[in-house]
Amino acid sequence: xxxxxxxxxxxxxxxxxxxxxxxxxxxxxxxxxxxxxxxxxxxxxxxxxxxxxxxxxxxxxxxxxxxxxxxxxxxxxxxxxxxxx
Numbered sequence: 001x002x003x004x005x006x007x008x009x010x011x012x013x014x015x016x017x018x019x020x021x022x023x024x025x026x027x028x029x030x031x032x033x034x035x036x037x038x039x040x041x042x043x044x045x046x047x048x049x050x051x052x053x054x055x056x057x058x059x060x061x062x063x064x065x066x067x068x069x070x071x072x073x074x075x076x077x078x079x080x081x082x083x084x085x
Contacts, residue, residue, distance in 0.1 A: 004060055004067040006039065007032065016040050019052060019071060021060050036060070039074055052078040 001024045008029055010016035017039040020032035036056040043049030057075060061067065067075065 002033070002060065002063075002065040004036070004057065004065050004071050006068065006070060014042060016042075019074070021056075021065060034060075037078075050074060050078055050081070054079065054082075 002021060003024045004019065004021050005028070006017040007020045007022075008015060008017055018032075018035050019037040019039060021034045021036060022030070022032040026032070034056065037050070037052035040047065040049045052075060054075070057067070
């Protein structure tokens with residue numbers, strides 16, 4: 001099964017997460033199929049804290065990928081932050 005989840009990066013006490021599409025059997029920070037965004041929970045004012053390619057998220061969900069609860073929450077947050085075009 002293909003999942004959309006967070007992959008941790010950064011250093012100790014300074015997390016940085018990539019939003020990746022990966023096989024469920026691969027470890028959290030291991031090999032992935034595609035990187036579709038990032039999340040920086042420690043972003044300060046003026047820095048970009050979240051970027052997510054909504055078109056790629058929609059594509060992967062349409063072919064059966066399951067998003068983690070955290071990625072679902074971040075996707076809703078990113079959709080709210082984007083102006084409706």
